[in-house]
Amino acid sequence: MKTLLEAIRPTTFIESEKLKSFLGIDLTVVSETFQHTGSFKFRAAYNLALNVPNEEILTASSGNFGQALAYACQLLQKKCTVVMPETSARIKIEAVRNYGATVDLVDTRRIGRNERVAQLAKQMPDAYYASAYDDLFVIEGNSTLGDEIANRDFDIIVSPIGGGGLISGIVQGLCRNGNKAKLVGAEPLLGNDAFQSLLSGRIIRNEIEPITVADGARTISLGKLNWEFIKKGVSQIVEVSEENIKKAVQILFTHANLKVEPTGALPLGAIVEKPEIFAKKKVCLVVSGGNVDPEVYRRILGENKN
Amino acid sequence: MKTLLEAIRPTTFIESEKLKSFLGIDLTVVSETFQHTGSFKFRAAYNLALNVPNEEILTASSGNFGQALAYACQLLQKKCTVVMPETSARIKIEAVRNYGATVDLVDTRRIGRNERVAQLAKQMPDAYYASAYDDLFVIEGNSTLGDEIANRDFDIIVSPIGGGGLISGIVQGLCRNGNKAKLVGAEPLLGNDAFQSLLSGRIIRNEIEPITVADGARTISLGKLNWEFIKKGVSQIVEVSEENIKKAVQILFTHANLKVEPTGALPLGAIVEKPEIFAKKKVCLVVSGGNVDPEVYRRILGENKN
Numbered sequence: 352m353k354t355l356l357e358a359i360r361p362t363t364f365i366e367s368e369k370l371k372s373f374l375g376i377d378l379t380v381v382s383e384t385f386q387h388t389g390s391f392k393f394r395a396a397y398n399l400a401l402n403v404p405n406e407e408i409l410t411a412s413s414g415n416f417g418q419a420l421a422y423a424c425q426l427l428q429k430k431c432t433v434v435m436p437e438t439s440a441r442i443k444i445e446a447v448r449n450y451g452a453t454v455d456l457v458d459t460r461r462i463g464r465n466e467r468v469a470q471l472a473k474q475m476p477d478a479y480y481a482s483a484y485d486d487l488f489v490i491e492g493n494s495t496l497g498d499e500i501a502n503r504d505f506d507i508i509v510s511p512i513g514g515g516g517l518i519s520g521i522v523q524g525l526c527r528n529g530n531k532a533k534l535v536g537a538e539p540l541l542g543n544d545a546f547q548s549l550l551s552g553r554i555i556r557n558e559i560e561p562i563t564v565a566d567g568a569r570t571i572s573l574g575k576l577n578w579e580f581i582k583k584g585v586s587q588i589v590e591v592s593e594e595n596i597k598k599a600v601q602i603l604f605t606h607a608n609l610k611v612e613p614t615g616a617l618p619l620g621a622i623v624e625k626p627e628i629f630a631k632k633k634v635c636l637v638v639s640g641g642n643v644d645p646e647v648y649r650r651i652l653g654e655n656k657n
Numbered sequence: 658m659k660t661l662l663e664a665i666r667p668t669t670f671i672e673s674e675k676l677k678s679f680l681g682i683d684l685t686v687v688s689e690t691f692q693h694t695g696s697f698k699f700r701a702a703y704n705l706a707l708n709v710p711n712e713e714i715l716t717a718s719s720g721n722f723g724q725a726l727a728y729a730c731q732l733l734q735k736k737c738t739v740v741m742p743e744t745s746a747r748i749k750i751e752a753v754r755n756y757g758a759t760v761d762l763v764d765t766r767r768i769g770r771n772e773r774v775a776q777l778a779k780q781m782p783d784a785y786y787a788s789a790y791d792d793l794f795v796i797e798g799n800s801t802l803g804d805e806i807a808n809r810d811f812d813i814i815v816s817p818i819g820g821g822g823l824i825s826g827i828v829q830g831l832c833r834n835g836n837k838a839k840l841v842g843a844e845p846l847l848g849n850d851a852f853q854s855l856l857s858g859r860i861i862r863n864e865i866e867p868i869t870v871a872d873g874a875r876t877i878s879l880g881k882l883n884w885e886f887i888k889k890g891v892s893q894i895v896e897v898s899e900e901n902i903k904k905a906v907q908i909l910f911t912h913a914n915l916k917v918e919p920t921g922a923l924p925l926g927a928i929v930e931k932p933e934i935f936a937k938k939k940v941c942l943v944v945s946g947g948n949v950d951p952e953v954y955r956r957i958l959g960e961n962k963n
Binding site: 385 | 666669671672673674675678691693694695728748752755907910911913914915916947948951954955958959
């Protein structure tokens, strides 16, 4: 059985002169697109599956956490059940099944995802219910990325923010390494609850799940545990328009040869929104993942005006 | 002034469980898509510009070598002239110009590229004329990738082959490290001169420049110097259909989050063509570069049937 550090793939640091000169900013890309299962979530999922004593794990995820947890459980020979909306892309359902997990398809017109999870939790009293972000094992797993970043010398680090799992991990990693770089969150303007929360000093919720192209950030609010890290360790949240999220996907394609999912492009979107924050700084750009449906990606590239 | 090893970016080794399990083959991707200027050609170009005594360098290239040489000359403060067809994509012409090189646009209906190069060479008697492949500095530069591969333990290495610059470098690198892995070239079926050459034991030429989607392999024949390395060090050439080149681009997108240019997908195309050669082997897949026009890429993804 591999330890967390043995199981994860170290992140990929990319310094693209072409991207730097296009943006006029000194930046290094930290790409988790080549992490196992294609996103940073594997760090969280493996740490959780490794450390909870339960032999069964239950989660609700239509995206990267579901795949990551399914794969982690396969490696650790634990049972895994992932609740997914019936309307999820076939390719994502198959990916979870291929890692040996049970997929529980929910007709979300008839029953809410959380209700279904509660039902299942009753049926599986020995299972551990894993939140994709609001969990200390998740944050601890993601902190390994913070450690990797802390080994380098940056002035400012910009990371996507949804439920807050990744950025809390980065806070934890930077903190324990005594790294004082400024940490900025990049959030879709359409679901700007983290921005509002940091302004008002308490967790603010979106009224509905925001329909942003950055599907990894379609969260109602920050997690409670995440909020404790974020209010201490995050300096600022930049709201990113849908247009600039897509523009960032295009720029990374054209100038860095990097295939990223829209959520992974949020940090570059933040630079496009507010270049003045990043000017003359040594910037670390955290690209959280690369899993995107080919049709969605084609549509975004088709809007390319660079 | 940086040495070659200081100037290049080490290659990116990617082991994707998803890709391995999709193909049923134990393979490691060696990606040069994040090399400076987006392809392995920077290794060749920098080594050449560093070592020739001339202050001016002349080449003909509509693709990756032009960009790489322009950037290398910018770093080394040498003059660079790149002959390009007038019909080249605007984005490629601009890329070369942005690195400070002079672009000489040729109306190829009126004058051949080689003729134009000959004219220019007369006008610039002090310039070094750089072939993109048939040059010992080029091969020596590319051999650094062979060194990186030789440090790992593979049974079989598969590399694209066009003029033969990359694969000759790999032969040189493997050879001097005493690495005995089998080396296979992957060539478009539409321009199978290397396949024919290896069969007949002498350089065979394509009648015309092959119109393959793998534009980095649109060469008339192997270079003379390259042929000397290839006949000794390459075991086999696999011919890859246009359909399988495109399929390989799609597979790398879907299963490895990797944006590759069609030429860079040739080795995976070879695996799709002839999986039996690679079964039960530890395979090294050399992805030579990632620079592809967004429209071409969109078109290829649109044909996705995976």
